[in-house]
Structures are given as C-alpha cells and as structure tokens.
Amino acid sequence: MDFSLSMEQNILRESVRDFAENEIRPLAGDLDATETFSHELTRAMGELGLFGVFVSEDYGGQELDYLSYIIAVEELARIDASQAATVAAANSLGIGPLYYFGNEQQKKKYLPKLCTGDMLWAFGLTEPDAGSDAGACQTHAVRDNGGWVINGSKIFITNASTDISGGTTVLASTGQKEDGRNELSCFIVETGTPGYTAQPMHGKMMWRASNTSTLYFQDCWVPEENLLGERGKGFHQMLATLDGGRLSIGAMGLGGAQGCFEMALKYAKERRQFGRPIASFQANAFKLADMATEIESARLLLYQACCLKSQDKPFSKEAAMAKLHCSEVMGRVANHAVQLHGGYGLMKDYDIERFYRDQKLLEIGEGTSEILRIVIARLIGAFS
Secondary structure (H helix, E strand, O other): OOOOOOHHHHHHHHHHHHHHHHHHHHHHHHHHHHOOOOHHHHHHHHHOOOOOOOOOHHHOOOOOOHHHHHHHHHHHHOOOHHHHHHHHHHHHHHHHHHHHHOOHHHHHHHHHHHOOOOOEEEEEOOEOOEOOOHHHOOOEEEEEOOEEEEEEEEEEEEOOOOOOEEEEEEEEEEEEOOOOOEEEEEEEEEOOOOOEEEEEOOOOOOOOOOOEEEEEEEEEEEEHHHEEOOOOOHHHHHHHHHHHHHHHHHHHHHHHHHHHHHHHHHHHHHOEEOOEEHHHOHHHHHHHHHHHHHHHHHHHHHHHHHHHHHOOOOOHHHHHHHHHHHHHHHHHHHHHHHHHHHHHHHOOOOHHHHHHHHHHHHHOOOOOHHHHHHHHHHHOOOOO
16 A cells, blocks of 8 residues: 655645745734634635635636645644634535535536635534534525525534625525424525624634634525525535545644644753753653654544545545544644643743644534544444
C-alpha cells in the first residue's frame, strides 16, 4: 500500500501552509479576541481555490480528490480553527448537499459563486430541541400556493449571517411516515427571502472568528423548485452530508493537534529549568513522544477514510472513527501542550490557550463523541 502523497497534493499542502503562516497567523489572535469574521481572509481563501475543492470544473470547482480538500483544512487548522471552520463548513455542509443532491439548474445557479468564496452557504440542521436526535426536527414545511411555507428555527449554524451568506439548505418535516416518524426534506432558502432571518451568535468559547447563527423561519415561502432532491429524502441527504463533514472535522482535529505539538516542542526546547531545556526531562520527552505518535496514527486513519470516499467505496464507519479519534487526539495533545507551557499556557499571549479552547467543539459538532461511538458500534454489528 502506497502512503505517499501525489506531487499535486504536496504542492497544495505547501501553498496552504504558506498562506496560513503568512496571512492568517498574524491576524488570528486579534480576530479571536474581538469575535470578528474576516471577509478579507475568506475572499483570499477563495482566490487560493479552497472553496469547491472537490467540485467539478463544470461548476467552477477545482475538481480535486477529497483527500486534497482534507489536507487544505488540516493546514488551515494547524494555524487557526476559525478559518478552517469557515472553509470546512462552506465545502462539506454548504456546497456538498447542493453538489451531490441538487439538480442541474440548482447547481448552475449556486455553485459557481460558492466555489470562488464570493458567496457562502449554510446547512440548517441543528435545532434547540433536536441536536443529536436530528430526526426530531420540529421545523416544518407545508404545501401552499405552488411552493412550501416553512416555520421553525435552527441554532449553531455556521456561515449563515455574514455579508456574503447566500442562503441555507434547511432540513424540515414535510409530514409523517406510516410508522409515525417525521418525513424529512431539504429546502433551499436564499438570504433575503421574506420570513427568513439569520442572527449571529456571540460569546462563544471557541471558533470565535467564525460565523455562527440562529435561524428563524416565520411563514417563509419558497417555490417548489427550491426542494433539494426528492421529497422525503432529507434524512438520507443529512446522513450523507454528515459523513463527508466528519472527515473535515477530523482534519481540523488532526491539523489542530499538529499545531499544538509544534508549539509544545518549540517551547519545551527553549524553556530552561534546573539548568537545561525542559524537553530533556524524561517526563516531558515522553509526553512529546506520545503526542507525535497519536498524531501519526490519526493521520493514517483519516487519510484512509478519505481515500475510500474518493474511490466511491463505503466510508461511513471509517469517517466516524476518524472524526472520533482525531478530535479526541487533539484534546489529549492540547492538554499536554498546555501542561508543557505551564502557567504561560493559560495566558492569551500564547496561541496554545486558543487551541485548547477551540478543540472542545470537535467532540461535539458533526456528532458528539458519544453518538459516534453508537454509530461505530452499529456499523461493526455490536448492536442494531
């Protein structure tokens, strides 16, 4: 089995790393402190080709494989989770459903602008009372006047309320099945549609420079043509979207862990106590060794899952495993990194403090660690 990356993938890694080091790193701390979404960095990432990475060139995309996309997210997360989150959500949750489930008219209408970064798109799934139990969706849509009227709300939605947010794909109940469960369908709702409001959320612990919103739908009418795919296929579309999204969250965990490790190693080699660098003490050297080992194991697991997706092979189990493992690896690595920094690791003057906060969402978003263990258990046949 060949684990080497292609020349194109290595070039992509280097170009994104250079951009992140030179353009994002100098701004990341201030953007985090002020909870500022950067339109300038978003447009610059668009110019670099980081939106629509896996989309066909027919719709303005880069037409690269999924691993290339994941490498890009990994390199952004190595420097700043907020910018990585903007790109990951825009691609996996925003572009993904439109690209994989949209009809030709919908793809041609939305994807070209989304692939340049001139416009962002969101995926409205989570609700105040429907998080892990997404099937309990209370947002509903009823037929009216040749279209659908949507009522309800969504929460913790990324990329929905910036000046360049074009709209959101909304999961809504369109009736009940024979077994009494919700029939779920997805709808395209453009920004500016009467009855649709997106309000930014502030006071976050993490990803403070990414855009997070609460969405409200009050008698929001959309035409029949805004139904995404077939009626009643929303739950399938949601699960498929989450599978791909879990790979990008895994990439954020992997990249964040790499960033934490590099900061810890650098600090431990420079910081001196008892007349020598603290990296030379066995207790600290073993921490660094464990961190490096866990990162490499996480990388192999994530890249394997990406290769399966690129080959159109089943990858749901591997995606769940990769997201679970990478997010929890970053948790352990960030914890060790703060410990190695000592009291300085608790101060905002050091980037590790931001990384430590940013990590926590990885164990919650795109399926909590607890839900992912249930998903994996089912997929390996532990229980039905």
